[in-house]
Amino acid sequence: MTAEPLPLAGITVVAVEQAVAAPLATRHLADLGARVIKIERPGEGDFARAYDDAVHGLASHFVWLGRGKESIELDLASPGGRETALALVDRADVVISNLAPGAMDRLGFGATALRERRKDLVVVTISGYGDGGPYTDRKAYDMLVQAESGLCSITGTPEAAAKTGVPVSDIATGMYALSAIQSALFRRERTGRGATVEVSMFEATAEWMGHPVYTRMYAGRQVERMGLSHASICPYDAFPTRDGQVLIGVQNDRGWAALVRDVLGRPELVDDERYATNIARVARRAEVDALIGSLTRGFGSVELAGRLDEFGVPAARLNDVAGLVDHPQLAARDRWRDVETPVGPVRGLLPPMTFTDVELPMGPVPALGQHTDAILAELGANAREEDTHHGTT
Numbered sequence: 279m280t281a282e283p284l285p286l287a288g289i290t291v292v293a294v295e296q297a298v299a300a301p302l303a304t305r306h307l308a309d310l311g312a313r314v315i316k317i318e319r320p321g322e323g324d325f326a327r328a329y330d331d332a333v334h335g336l337a338s339h340f341v342w343l344g345r346g347k348e349s350i351e352l353d354l355a356s357p358g359g360r361e362t363a364l365a366l367v368d369r370a371d372v373v374i375s376n377l378a379p380g381a382m383d384r385l386g387f388g389a390t391a392l393r394e395r396r397k398d399l400v401v402v403t404i405s406g407y408g409d410g411g412p413y414t415d416r417k418a419y420d421m422l423v424q425a426e427s428g429l430c431s432i433t434g435t436p437e438a439a440a441k442t443g444v445p446v447s448d449i450a451t452g453m454y455a456l457s458a459i460q461s462a463l464f465r466r467e468r469t470g471r472g473a474t475v476e477v478s479m480f481e482a483t484a485e486w487m488g489h490p491v492y493t494r495m496y497a498g499r500q501v502e503r504m505g506l507s508h509a510s511i512c513p514y515d516a517f518p519t520r521d522g523q524v525l526i527g528v529q530n531d532r533g534w535a536a537l538v539r540d541v542l543g544r545p546e547l548v549d550d551e552r553y554a555t556n557i558a559r560v561a562r563r564a565e566v567d568a569l570i571g572s573l574t575r576g577f578g579s580v581e582l583a584g585r586l587d588e589f590g591v592p593a594a595r596l597n598d599v600a601g602l603v604d605h606p607q608l609a610a611r612d613r614w615r616d617v618e619t620p621v622g623p624v625r626g627l628l629p630p631m632t633f634t635d636v637e638l639p640m641g642p643v644p645a646l647g648q649h650t651d652a653i654l655a656e657l658g659a660n661a662r663e664e665d666t667h668h669g670t671t
Contacts, residue, residue, distance in 0.1 A: 282635040284311025289463065291372040292317065292363075293347070294354070294387070296324045298420065298445050299404050299479060300376035301343035302452030303459065307372075308346030309629040309638045315366060315653065316344075316644070320351040323646040334621040336643070341624060345617055346641030348649035354385045365657045367392060367399070371466075372459055376404035379415045389474045398472040400462040402455055408478035418479050420445035427483040432490050434503045450482040506596075512559040512566050513537070516596060517574040524574065524582050527592040531555055540589040541582075542573045618642035 289312040293304045301324070308314040318324055324340065332338040350366075353359040367373055373392055375382050382388050382403065389401040403409075406418020424430050424441045434440030455477045462473035484491070489510070490501040501509045506525065508514040513534075516523045528534050531554065538547040547569075553559050559566045574582055579595075586593035595601065608614065608627070616623040617640050629638045 286310040286312040290370045292366050292370045294375040297326050298448035299451040300374050303455040305343045306456050314347040316347045316349050317352050320353055344643045349644035350650045350653045351647035372400045374402040400473045402475045404477050407480045420447045423447040423479045423483055432501045435505045447479050447483045450486050451479045454482050512563045513570045517571050519577050519579040519582050522579040525594045536589045537591045541585045615640050620645040
């Protein structure tokens with residue numbers, strides 16, 4: 279690695295954020311080299327700080343999403359807090375928020391007001407359902423959006439719907455916000471023009487519902503809840519072995535041929551008209567799954583996984599989270615680093631976007647208000663300090 283500049287070095291982001299969606303976007307911006315100043319409610323801060331105490335007393339969500347940022351406690355409802363926040367805005371390239379609907383406007387920090395103040399500013403507002411329509415003022419949390427968008431209806435088992443195990447509506451929203459910010463900054467480099475960007479959790483999740491939406495609109499049917507299986511592909515599931523199970527995901531008819539001929543030793547099944555095409559296999563899913571299961575039972579898990587790899591048939595183990603933490607691929611690629619926190623170093627994974635010329639930083643997780651005095655001193659702010667620090671946002 280050389281000492282090349284970080285991709286977003288010199289960019290300053292002011293974040294009025296909480297929970298997951300906006301903090302994920304800004305955490306990645308910080309990883310990429312931007313300076314992220316996180317405005318937090320005095321005395322309380324981002325409520326994700328109190329979700330749990332799993333990481334030596336710190337909340338797991340906040341350790342994941344808070345690193346690399348500077349924390350300043352400001353009461354945006356007070357004259358001093360507003361004055362300080364506007365001074366930060368005047369030095370910023372990006373302002374991002376995900377407060378309750380209308381909260382930033384009521385505080386005087388809505389996108390229209392900020393863009394009138396700074397034409398070159400990139401202002402990103404994250405909301406549950408977007409501005410306009412009957413759901414505008416609804417509060418939206420990840421599980422609620424997953425349910426409202428139909429995602430829960432296709433997730434789980436045939437017997438019970440489920441939300442995903444990680445907050446995918448939040449994550450989708452945060453990643454679209456990240457993409458929009460980078461795109462807006464790139465355009466600004468060429469035109470000098472800022473941007474007003476709105477990202478809706480509901481619309482981000484609806485975008486991820488692509489193939490079930492098209493199946494509903496044009497095939498007239500609801501994609502079924504399939505557990506580990508796939509509504510459009512077969513065989514695609516966990517299959518039993520002598521000592522456990524292995525996940526197999528055949529993607530096309532070449533994969534079917536490799537599975538039955540080379541891995542399982544049944545070449546006559548390659549061209550069997552009942553199974554030769556994916557459409558035929560999906561139509562006989564129960565029959566195909568039972569057939570493959572009867573054959574995989576003859577192998578141990580390690581042996582079967584080795585044969586699947588040898589012949590290029592996609593497969594995986596059904597790991598738990600401990601299996602991820604101890605995964606040999608992460609160790610072999612040296613993906614773990616120590617991240618500083620108020621309670622000492624904790625392990626963290628390097629950002630998944632790997633630059634060959636520079637390692638992206640993994641800055642410290644800040645204590646609430648840790649940088650308040652330093653930022654105020656930088657701004658030359660000393661008047662009305664009492665208003666700046668106390669109250670609620």
